Structure formats: C-alpha cells, structure tokens
Amino acid sequence: MKDKNLFDAIARRYSYREGFKKKKVPRKDLEKIVKAGLAAPSGKNEQTTTFVIVDDPALVKTIGKMHRMPAMQTAGAIIACIIDRQPAAVYEGHSFQVEDCSAAVENMLLAITASGYAGVWIDGWLRLENHAQIIGDLLGVPPNKIVRVIVPLGVPAREVPRKPKKPFAERAWFNKYKV
Numbered sequence: 001m002k003d004k005n006l007f008d009a010i011a012r013r014y015s016y017r018e019g020f021k022k023k024k025v026p027r028k029d030l031e032k033i034v035k036a037g038l039a040a041p042s043g044k045n046e047q048t049t050t051f052v053i054v055d056d057p058a059l060v061k062t063i064g065k066m067h068r069m070p071a072m073q074t075a076g077a078i079i080a081c082i083i084d085r086q087p088a089a090v091y092e093g094h095s096f097q098v099e100d101c102s103a104a105v106e107n108m109l110l111a112i113t114a115s116g117y118a119g120v121w122i123d124g125w126l127r128l129e130n131h132a133q134i135i136g137d138l139l140g141v142p143p144n145k146i147v148r149v150i151v152p153l154g155v156p157a158r159e160v161p162r163k164p165k166k167p168f169a170e171r172a173w174f175n176k177y178k179v
C-alpha cells in the first residue's frame with residue numbers, strides 16, 4: 001500500500017522484522033527514500049549524516065546473514081547511516097550528529113512506508129560484537145567514521161500488528177507537565 005498523506009504514513013509505519021518478499025527495491029525508490037533522509041533537519045544545518053545504500057544482492061546477503069532477524073536475512077536492500085566516530089562540537093560545545101542521524105532515519109522510515117515498503121531501525125545490535133566495524137569495513141567506511149544505524153528494507157511478506165502507543169493524555173499536555 002502507498003500513502004499520499006503524511007499522516008497515513010506516520011500511522012502505518014512500524015518496525016518490521018519478519019521476512020521480505022523476494023522483490024528488488026528499484027534504485028529510483030532507494031534514491032527517493034535516501035533523499036527523504038537528506039532532507040531532514042540537522043543541528044546548525046551541518047548535514048553530518050552520510051549514507052551507503054547497499055543493493056548489491058551478494059553484499060546485502062553477506063551483511064544480512066550476520067543477524068538472525070528474518071528482515072536482515074531477506075532484505076531487498078540495506079541503508080547504512082554513517083556519522084563521525086568522534087563528532088565535533090558545532091554549537092557551544094555540543095555535537096548533534098546522533099540527532100542528525102536520527103532525524104534522517106525517521107524521515108527515511110516514513111518514506112519507506114509511504115512507498116509501500118517496510119523496514120526497521122537497527123542500532124543496538126551494531127554496538128555488539130564489533131558489528132558496526134565489520135559492516136563499515138565491508139562498505140569501505142573510513143576509520144574516522146562509524147556506521148551508527150542500518151535499515152534493512154523490502155516488500156513485507158506478511159502483515160504484522162502494530163504496537164500500540166500510549167495515549168496522548170499519558171505523554172502530552174498543553175502548557176504544563178502533569179505529574
């Protein structure tokens with residue numbers, strides 16, 4: 001299903017970890033998705049996040065089989081988001097590279113959903129057992145950079161129920177924090 005409306009894509013987005021159909025994700029779609037990432041806001045407009053789009057089936061497989069998640073093992077493509085290993089301060093001693101990367105990833109997840117695909121934000125696993133370094137080496141990422149997030153994506157093989165979110169009244173208030 002494709003979305004014309006942003007709010008439909010927001011409502012339909014979810015983390016898909018099951019298997020994907022054996023369908024290629026065309027480059028024009030991958031470019032559109034990554035352009036959504038490039039369009040995200042970034043601290044001081046530094047645009048720090050860079051991307052490697054993995055669509056070579058052999059390379060997708062090599063990376064995918066490192067993880068036991070079906071979405072990784074059957075991905076049509078994997079997008080790697082890369083930031084500096086030691087992000088420089090750009091504003092009053094603060095770096096925003098993690099936030100820059102996060103904004104880009106969310107934009108891409110919405111674009112993935114709106115384009116009829118599904119995917120999942122993988123971050124925690126990258127930090128275990130040197131996975132980020134191994135994938136970085138496979139992708140030719142320079143030593144001063146690190147793969148911070150990867151997003152396997154494709155055409156979902158099945159529908160998975162979305163996780164319910166806490167209601168508005170539990171997490172958001174007008175004008176004053178409710179304790």
Ligand SMILES: Cc1cc2nc3c(=O)[nH]c(=O)nc-3n(C[C@H](O)[C@H](O)[C@H](O)COP(=O)(O)O)c2cc1C
Pocket residue numbers: 013014015016017120121122123124125126162163
């Ligand atoms: C910063 C961040 C890191 C995440 N890391 C992982 C991860 O390593 N593996 C994974 O399967 N999901 C990961 N997720 C996805 C979350 O588990 C998921 O968003 C959450 O369970 C809510 O489900 P939903 O995305 O379907 O709404 C991550 C999400 C965020 C925002």
